Amino acid sequence: MSILSPAIIDSLPYLFSGIFITLGLVILALGLGLMMGIPMSLIQVYGPRPLEYCIRTYIWIFRGLPILVLLFLFYFGIFPMFAPDVGPFWIAAVVLGFRTAAYQSEIFRGAIQSISEGQMLAARSLGMSRFCAIRTVILPQALRRALPGWTNEYPILLTDSSVCYAIGVAELLTRGNQIVARIGDPMTVYIIVAILFILLNYGGQWIFGRIENRYTIPGYGHGDA
Amino acid sequence: MIQLQFDFDLLLPVLYQGALVTLALILVSAPFGFLNGIAIALGRVYGNRFVSKLCHGYVLFFKGCPLLLLLFIIYFGLPSVGITFTAFTSAVIGFILCNGAYNSEYIRGGIQSVSRGQMTAALSLGMSGMQAIRSIILPQALRKSLPGLANEFIYLIKYSSLAYMITVIEITGAGKIFAAKYFAFFEVFIIIGIFYLALVTIAGQVIARIEKKIAIPGFGGV
Amino acid sequence: MVMHEMTDSEIILRVEDIHKCYGETEVLNGVSFNVRCGETKVFIGPSGTGKSTLLRCINQLTVPDSGSIWLNDEEVTHSGPLINQFRQKIGMVFQNFNLFDHLTAVGNVEIALIRVKGMNKADARKKALLELSQVGLLDKANAYPAELSGGQAQRLSIARALAMDPEVILFDEPTSSLDPELTREVLEVMRRLARAGMTMLVVTHEMGFALSVANEILFMEHGKIVEQGSPSDIQTSPAFARTRQFLGTFHDD
Numbered sequence: 001m002s003i004l005s006p007a008i009i010d011s012l013p014y015l016f017s018g019i020f021i022t023l024g025l026v027i028l029a030l031g032l033g034l035m036m037g038i039p040m041s042l043i044q045v046y047g048p049r050p051l052e053y054c055i056r057t058y059i060w061i062f063r064g065l066p067i068l069v070l071l072f073l074f075y076f077g078i079f080p081m082f083a084p085d086v087g088p089f090w091i092a093a094v095v096l097g098f099r100t101a102a103y104q105s106e107i108f109r110g111a112i113q114s115i116s117e118g119q120m121l122a123a124r125s126l127g128m129s130r131f132c133a134i135r136t137v138i139l140p141q142a143l144r145r146a147l148p149g150w151t152n153e154y155p156i157l158l159t160d161s162s163v164c165y166a167i168g169v170a171e172l173l174t175r176g177n178q179i180v181a182r183i184g185d186p187m188t189v190y191i192i193v194a195i196l197f198i199l200l201n202y203g204g205q206w207i208f209g210r211i212e213n214r215y216t217i218p219g220y221g222h223g224d225a
Numbered sequence: 226m227i228q229l230q231f232d233f234d235l236l237l238p239v240l241y242q243g244a245l246v247t248l249a250l251i252l253v254s255a256p257f258g259f260l261n262g263i264a265i266a267l268g269r270v271y272g273n274r275f276v277s278k279l280c281h282g283y284v285l286f287f288k289g290c291p292l293l294l295l296l297f298i299i300y301f302g303l304p305s306v307g308i309t310f311t312a313f314t315s316a317v318i319g320f321i322l323c324n325g326a327y328n329s330e331y332i333r334g335g336i337q338s339v340s341r342g343q344m345t346a347a348l349s350l351g352m353s354g355m356q357a358i359r360s361i362i363l364p365q366a367l368r369k370s371l372p373g374l375a376n377e378f379i380y381l382i383k384y385s386s387l388a389y390m391i392t393v394i395e396i397t398g399a400g401k402i403f404a405a406k407y408f409a410f411f412e413v414f415i416i417i418g419i420f421y422l423a424l425v426t427i428a429g430q431v432i433a434r435i436e437k438k439i440a441i442p443g444f445g446g447v
Numbered sequence: 448m449v450m451h452e453m454t455d456s457e458i459i460l461r462v463e464d465i466h467k468c469y470g471e472t473e474v475l476n477g478v479s480f481n482v483r484c485g486e487t488k489v490f491i492g493p494s495g496t497g498k499s500t501l502l503r504c505i506n507q508l509t510v511p512d513s514g515s516i517w518l519n520d521e522e523v524t525h526s527g528p529l530i531n532q533f534r535q536k537i538g539m540v541f542q543n544f545n546l547f548d549h550l551t552a553v554g555n556v557e558i559a560l561i562r563v564k565g566m567n568k569a570d571a572r573k574k575a576l577l578e579l580s581q582v583g584l585l586d587k588a589n590a591y592p593a594e595l596s597g598g599q600a601q602r603l604s605i606a607r608a609l610a611m612d613p614e615v616i617l618f619d620e621p622t623s624s625l626d627p628e629l630t631r632e633v634l635e636v637m638r639r640l641a642r643a644g645m646t647m648l649v650v651t652h653e654m655g656f657a658l659s660v661a662n663e664i665l666f667m668e669h670g671k672i673v674e675q676g677s678p679s680d681i682q683t684s685p686a687f688a689r690t691r692q693f694l695g696t697f698h699d700d
């Protein structure tokens with residue numbers, strides 16, 4: 001069992017190309033989550049009450065539901081109703097993105113609220129508008145503080161992406177299962193898939209760690225915002 | 226609308242059965258996941274080099290490997306090397322292994338945040354190392370790690386749905402099968418969604434109450 | 448003083464030639480002394496001269512490199528798991544209290560009675576309350592350490608040590624992290640203990656306390672005892688300039 005059979009070796013290229021699908025899902029979701037999460041967090045802190053409640057409800061729903069339920073709901077329920085032509089990969093990316101947006105919004109909100117009031121006062125005393133102060137003083141600090149929490153979304157998304165198997169996205173786990181169905185030997189195949197996930201996980205975290213270090217400024221330790 | 230009403234009468238008993246399985250999965254896994262977390266954390270902090278490394282490796286593996294893949298390994302993989310569990314047992318084992326790995330990280334943080342003087346003082350009174358860990362270090366460490374452990378419990382509730390992927394008919398699975406038969410995905414998953422939101426929200430409230438009840442002046446949590 | 452009439456048979460603690468190195472630095476360089484029952488010995492000297500390490504060596508919280516400690520003619524050093532029994536008889540009070548933060552005042556005092564001495568909970572509670580009243584903390588029995596002042600916290604930690612009925616108590620700079628006005632209430636408790644005949648080893652910078660309470664003052668420098676004697680000896684004829692200098696700096700407060 002420890003020796004890889006020719007059948008498994010032949011199927012490795014197919015398995016490996018699943019890495020691109022998996023990483024594609026993760027990167028698209030991270031990006032979508034970022035694009036949604038920052039404005040959502042700003043609305044939570046600075047926005048009008050009714051909008052703030054809308055965002056909070058959104059977060060409550062997307063953080064409260066299992067990823068599998070969200071995938072089923074969107075794949076079988078919402079998308080067929082409103083956009084029947086979208087394929088499973090894009091649906092999965094949207095669902096993962098919507099979900100991480102909820103988490104990211106909370107991360108950014110915490111970071112914004114951790115910036116002292118004096119920063120805003122100082123900016124306004126220089127004649128900046130509220131919007132200008134947020135954009136040039138508050139957000140640059142808040143985003144730095146949010147970075148450790150934000151990069152933590154990567155391993156979560158990576159492991160969650162495997163659940164997209166349930167709606168037939170041809171990512172790593174799906175391809176692993178297809179290979180098992182074709183040639184058997186589930187243990188060997190699953191262990192290879194596990195190793196790939198673990199390498200992607202810690203390799204990615206290492207890269208994000210490097211990025212964090214690059215943006216470190218004295219006084220902004222790694223303390224979670 | 227009449228069609229939907231008809232569905233509900235059939236749907237609710239099905240979901241009720243599934244909900245019971247979901248609750249069983251959570252309630253069986255959570256205590257063992259908690260104990261597993263304590264064991265791994267103690268191994269990492271107080272174990273000798275080998276035990277500590279082993280526990281660290283455990284955490285790296287089970288945090289790095291997707292839970293769904295872990296369930297596949299246990300339910301579909303292990304039988305090929307002669308180890309067979311029922312689907313329910315496989316799911317519970319997977320949840321305990323994974324939940325324990327995450328719990329252990331919070332508990333380890335808690336242990337390390339307890340000042341060294343606490344151990345010194347306990348030893349100075351004649352306690353053995355084990356006694357000191359049990360009655361001085363752990364009670365403090367667990368209090369400090371409670372917010373993290375609570376988070377993991379909420380995750381456990383949500384990820385229990387993955388058991389359906391290895392044929393355990395819990396509420397998500399029960400709903401999916403029903404929805405496919407009557408082609409009523411939207412309605413079914415709205416109800417399931419409400420179930421999970423209620424469960425998660427109630428759990429959050431209960432945890433908050435527990436936190437309040439065991440709160441001690443001077444303990445903010447990590 | 449009556450103490451001088453005592454014979455060797457009343458010696459309860461013997462410290463023989465203790466050496467301790469941390470890497471290159473020799474913290475304790477051959478320290479020996481005997482402690483008689485009911486005696487209060489006060490260790491003074493500049494910071495970093497091994498006084499605290501010496502106390503920790505006595506109950507083996509720090510294991511010395513060589514030398515031996517004897518309590519009632521039983522060896523404390525190399526005692527293996529028996530050390531936990533010796534530690535019950537050798538109480539310790541720490542500079543930063545080290546109170547168990549998750550337990551109430553009474554819980555702090557009774558935990559070792561229950562877990563170590565195996566006392567039942569009702570008896571332990573009774574004894575703990577008695578010890579709290581001894582240090583004037585009965586009204587704080589249900590307070591948590593975070594709710595106590597520094598002086599109250601240190602008195603509580605003295606009660607915790609006393610509850611084990613120790614034969615000796617080690618005080619490791621018990622007032623160093625306290626404000627002057629809180630120092631007084633702790634020293635008062637210690638003074639009462641000494642008068643009641645408790646055997647005490649005290650590391651402190653409180654010269655007033657040392658001169659009025661100690662039977663013997665030991666001056667330590669560079670890991671050695673460089674001078675020892677009764678308070679009057681030390682005060683009137685200091686043999687070492689270093690001692691005089693040290694006493695001088697602390698006479699003002």
